[in-house]
Amino acid sequence: MHVDHTQPLEYSSGQGRLNIYGFWVFLGAEIMLFATLFTVFFVLENRTGSGPNGAEIFEIAPVLAETFILLTSSFVIGLGIHAMRIGNKKAMMTFFAITLVLGLAFLGLEIDEFVTYIHEGATLQTSAFTAALMTTLGTHGAHVTFGLFWGISIIMQVKKRGLTPETANKSFIFSLYWHFLDVVWIFIFSFIYLKGMM
Amino acid sequence: MEFFERFAVPHPSPAIYASMVAIGLTVIAIIAGLTYFKKWGYLWREWLTTVDHKRIGIMYMLSALLMLFRGGVDAIMMRAQLATPDSKLLDAQHYNEVFSTHGVVMIMFMAMPFIFAFMNYVVPLQIGARDVAFPRLNAISFWLFFMGAMLFNISFVVGGSPDAGWTSYFPLAGNDFSTSVGTNYYMIAIQISGIGSLMTGINMITTIMKMRAPGMTLMKMPMFTWSTLVANLIIVTVFPVITVALAMGTMDRLFGTHFFTTTNGGMDMLWANLFWVWGHPEVYILILPAFGIYSEIISTFSGRNLYGYKSMVASMVVISALSCVVWAHHFFTMGQGALSNSFFSITTMAIAVPTGVKIFNWLFTLWKGKIRFTVPMLYSLGFIPLFTIGGVTGVMLAMSAADYQYHNTMFLVAHFHNTIIPGVVYAMLAGLTYYWPKMFGFMLNERIGKWTFWLMSIGFVLAFFPMYITGLDGQARRMYTYSEATGFGPLNMLSFVGAGIMAIAFALIVYNVYYSVRYASRNIGSDPWDARTLEWATHTPVPEYNFAVEPQVHSSQPFWDAKKNKHVLFPNEIEKIHMPNNSGLPFIMCSIFFVWGFSFVFAIWPLLIIATLGIFACMAYRSFENDHGRYISAEEIHETEDKLRGAN
Numbered sequence: 001m002h003v004d005h006t007q008p009l010e011y012s013s014g015q016g017r018l019n020i021y022g023f024w025v026f027l028g029a030e031i032m033l034f035a036t037l038f039t040v041f042f043v044l045e046n047r048t049g050s051g052p053n054g055a056e057i058f059e060i061a062p063v064l065a066e067t068f069i070l071l072t073s074s075f076v077i078g079l080g081i082h083a084m085r086i087g088n089k090k091a092m093m094t095f096f097a098i099t100l101v102l103g104l105a106f107l108g109l110e111i112d113e114f115v116t117y118i119h120e121g122a123t124l125q126t127s128a129f130t131a132a133l134m135t136t137l138g139t140h141g142a143h144v145t146f147g148l149f150w151g152i153s154i155i156m157q158v159k160k161r162g163l164t165p166e167t168a169n170k171s172f173i174f175s176l177y178w179h180f181l182d183v184v185w186i187f188i189f190s191f192i193y194l195k196g197m198m
Numbered sequence: 199m200e201f202f203e204r205f206a207v208p209h210p211s212p213a214i215y216a217s218m219v220a221i222g223l224t225v226i227a228i229i230a231g232l233t234y235f236k237k238w239g240y241l242w243r244e245w246l247t248t249v250d251h252k253r254i255g256i257m258y259m260l261s262a263l264l265m266l267f268r269g270g271v272d273a274i275m276m277r278a279q280l281a282t283p284d285s286k287l288l289d290a291q292h293y294n295e296v297f298s299t300h301g302v303v304m305i306m307f308m309a310m311p312f313i314f315a316f317m318n319y320v321v322p323l324q325i326g327a328r329d330v331a332f333p334r335l336n337a338i339s340f341w342l343f344f345m346g347a348m349l350f351n352i353s354f355v356v357g358g359s360p361d362a363g364w365t366s367y368f369p370l371a372g373n374d375f376s377t378s379v380g381t382n383y384y385m386i387a388i389q390i391s392g393i394g395s396l397m398t399g400i401n402m403i404t405t406i407m408k409m410r411a412p413g414m415t416l417m418k419m420p421m422f423t424w425s426t427l428v429a430n431l432i433i434v435t436v437f438p439v440i441t442v443a444l445a446m447g448t449m450d451r452l453f454g455t456h457f458f459t460t461t462n463g464g465m466d467m468l469w470a471n472l473f474w475v476w477g478h479p480e481v482y483i484l485i486l487p488a489f490g491i492y493s494e495i496i497s498t499f500s501g502r503n504l505y506g507y508k509s510m511v512a513s514m515v516v517i518s519a520l521s522c523v524v525w526a527h528h529f530f531t532m533g534q535g536a537l538s539n540s541f542f543s544i545t546t547m548a549i550a551v552p553t554g555v556k557i558f559n560w561l562f563t564l565w566k567g568k569i570r571f572t573v574p575m576l577y578s579l580g581f582i583p584l585f586t587i588g589g590v591t592g593v594m595l596a597m598s599a600a601d602y603q604y605h606n607t608m609f610l611v612a613h614f615h616n617t618i619i620p621g622v623v624y625a626m627l628a629g630l631t632y633y634w635p636k637m638f639g640f641m642l643n644e645r646i647g648k649w650t651f652w653l654m655s656i657g658f659v660l661a662f663f664p665m666y667i668t669g670l671d672g673q674a675r676r677m678y679t680y681s682e683a684t685g686f687g688p689l690n691m692l693s694f695v696g697a698g699i700m701a702i703a704f705a706l707i708v709y710n711v712y713y714s715v716r717y718a719s720r721n722i723g724s725d726p727w728d729a730r731t732l733e734w735a736t737h738t739p740v741p742e743y744n745f746a747v748e749p750q751v752h753s754s755q756p757f758w759d760a761k762k763n764k765h766v767l768f769p770n771e772i773e774k775i776h777m778p779n780n781s782g783l784p785f786i787m788c789s790i791f792f793v794w795g796f797s798f799v800f801a802i803w804p805l806l807i808i809a810t811l812g813i814f815a816c817m818a819y820r821s822f823e824n825d826h827g828r829y830i831s832a833e834e835i836h837e838t839e840d841k842l843r844g845a846n
Binding site: 017018019021022025026028029030032033036037040043044047048049050051124125126127128129131132135149150153154156157170 | 331332396399400401403404407408409434435436437438439441442443445446449453454455456457459461462463464465468472814818821822
């Protein structure tokens, strides 16, 4: 493998550069995926059938908590990548671990939120609105869940193999993914929750 | 026993029992043959585990041909049923199943893999690359497509075929009106192969943007590579839409949600919109690479540069942008109002402009050229007038006010077959004939090929032009029969005769392969067509590393310039080459995907959970695997090169 030392570690190998580029293209597809989900949500938002609407079931406190937790996790993984760039393996692993713990906390709150909805009579089957809501939130939540497992496997690899062009590349791509989930959440927070509560 | 009852076909007929027996016998024959000739190891080592873009391309092509015959049999059944009034050959339900699977198979499992075959085989060679950017992902794409196709194809013997049309409009496709598992197959099989297509999109974009040979700027890329780039940009843009739509359709059917239902706020037209937001760009995903192939062939056999290179590129980009804003023309009559109908009417007609630019560019390329009437060129020359007729009837359909007359009639069926057959199918057959010597080291017989072309074209005109007339007279599509009083009988009989002639033409293709395998000369050199682009600059058969030395490019037809203008293509010395290792993981993972899809179709939840865990286990294995590929040494390359030079 040819290694270019003038580049940051994650960009130093040819395959690594391809991976990062390819992942950006993948994120483009992910944007389209969530854009479609949002479109469906906006179309079905007011079609609540005999079920509740957004204003009736949304609660600001847990949603705000989820938002702050996820935003913080995105900041922390940024610190993790900075630690990786200056070659501090231990700090990097710590920051990644904090990121995942925050992700887990986010997920716990979201599951609790879903349980509350179901208790209030807003299940997946209730109406077009609840189906679109839970599918959009659920797709984001499934991405976070997948990210937890992915992140754990990356921490394990960095621990075992150290900071090589390959592990650095994987870590960097994972951070792109994590930031992306954060961006999606900002849209969910603004256009599903805040708009729904108005 | 109750468990097994769900797998029974709900609506059996002798034809279905016969296919069960045929499938069973074929499987036994394949297994026995592989065992008898001791080919299991060969199959595993050389094909099932390969990550070589050329072999993956060939597998795409073989699968596409197989599906072409499956879809073709559906087509013949439909034409036979409609050949005479009040025919009792098929009943309404069977006819529904046949036209639904015909559409899905031809678009998703024939045309898509056929263009992927050429993208995979040709693009890395055309840009002077060693492989695609992500060879392992490429294998996963192929096997996802393959498993999706197989899952879809077992539907008619296990549980029942989809019967709601290839568009699967809700509420018809909902549980109330489609009671068999057929539509589940539709949702899941297309989902699986669609994920594969999306991955191909990412792979091809990265390959083309990042792995071109030195000197090949974007505006020096061969036209087929350009068309591939644009088509894959469309793939990445619109396939996520169908992913979401299919997931929601699946949830409506299996989990009782209300996305597309008519109760509790569901909106059936939402499906139609989402489907066509993907579905219309999808036809441009198919036609743009076809245009690319025609551009290569017309340029080669006219002995001239492609006329209007820049306008060709610009028109493709314009087409790709417009393709995303025309979707509502598929349902002008469904009441969205005059304003939006006018908008979509105008955007649709606007597509004729860049397409017309391309037609004129091909004509100007032919102008004053030294034209050689080879088989690929015949298909390309047949394409220009026939496709133009299809395009003009498309503009007729695009007028939303007039569309009320021909909406959902045979006129529409005639129109889209008139674009897809001379557009896509001719391109695939032209490309097949053109690239066959590069893939297999011998040429297909030209005389049989010319017979095929003429039979195909005569059959096509006879089969589809009468539909324009019956359509304008009011014959509805998707109706399994009609009364004698309508007077549609004679023209439908003519269509049947045309379909029969096309069937003979397709059989001739098979005969041509057989004949050429036996009798064609193997001594054809690496450039049998006197072509212009890089894929012809390497040996035949192409070594696994494609080019011993990375080519240096100065124009959009580097090989022609090397032959005629003494440009030096390979200035450097041979060095060791890095290649990816083969892997069985893609095949295994996608086989688990097949099980995953099957258990989803029949709602067997425990199996679904096991399969899901299996898929994640494969991904985890890949993540932890330490595989840095391997090097081919310079000596080894010298040896291979000497041998290949001797062979030619």
